[in-house]
Amino acid sequence: MNKELLVSRFKNLFKWLLICLLGMVLLFLIGLLLGYGISSDHQLFNVFNQDVWNHLYAFFQ
Secondary structure (H helix, E strand, O other): OOHHHHHHHHHHHHHHHHHHHHHHHHHHHHHHHHHHHHHOOOOHHHHHOHHHHHHHHHHHO
16 A cells, blocks of 8 residues: 555544544434433423533432
8 A cells, every 4th residue: 555545544534533423422412402301391402501410410429
């Protein structure tokens, strides 16, 4: 293999790993929104409220 082909493959691999990582983060955030919105009667975006996470932390501590 020549050096250009090897660099091209690493760039392609890095690009796909980055796309997969961003996809997983996006799916995680969607899961947080839906899980909190469905399991409680609150608004979906309250899951990003600091008070919610403080309450959960205190609950499991």
